[in-house]
Amino acid sequence: MxxxxxxxxxxxxxxxxxxxxxxxxxxxxxxxxxxxxxxxxxxxxxxxxxxxxxxxxxxxxxxxxxxxxxxxxxxxxxxxxxxxxNPLGLDYQTRVRFVRVCKQQGLTPMGALRELIKAFSNYVEKA
The missing domain is CATH 1.10.260.40 (lambda repressor-like DNA-binding domains)
Incomplete structure (x- = not known):
């Protein structure tokens, strides 16, 4: 059955x-x-x-x-x-400030993150 x-x-x-x-x-x-x-x-x-x-x-x-x-x-x-x-764990105001500062510097947020990663990697490798 x-x-x-x-x-x-x-x-x-x-x-x-x-x-x-x-x-x-x-x-x-x-x-x-x-x-x-x-x-x-x-x-x-x-x-x-x-x-x-x-x-x-x-x-x-x-x-x-x-x-x-x-x-x-x-x-x-x-x-x-x-x-x-919120993968970075940052509060909303900090994220908004980051975007605003990027614009003031003539960078896209992605471009700023790219440069930050390069600079951090170079700094750590030289230390």
């Missing part, structure tokens, strides 16, 4: 807002001077599709998230903030 197979219950996915900061997405879009419609057109979506990202009704695919990030010219720190990640 065959027994019915038991299937494991999948845990429900956490709500998008628990790992995706939609308020920052809105802030970054506005900083670029784009409307939802303009950004949606840039990434080949209809406005309603993109608006779903900002309301939290739709979770962007990895491809869509990449397109949005590139269109908004997000730096690595902003990407981490958007995804509610």
């Amino acid at each position: 065959n027994r019915p197979r038991r299937t494991k219950m999948k845990k429900p996915s956490p709500p998008p807002y628990s790992y995706f900061n939609r308020n920052l997405l809105i802030q970054f879009r506005r900083r670029c001077g784009l409307t939802q419609e303009a950004l949606a057109k840039e990434i080949n979506l209809v406005r309603g599709g993109y608006a779903g990202y900002e309301t939290g009704a739709i979770v962007p695919s990895l491809h869509a998230f990449r397109q949005v990030s590139l269109s908004l010219d997000l730096n690595p720190i902003e990407l981490c903030d958007l995804l509610r990640l």
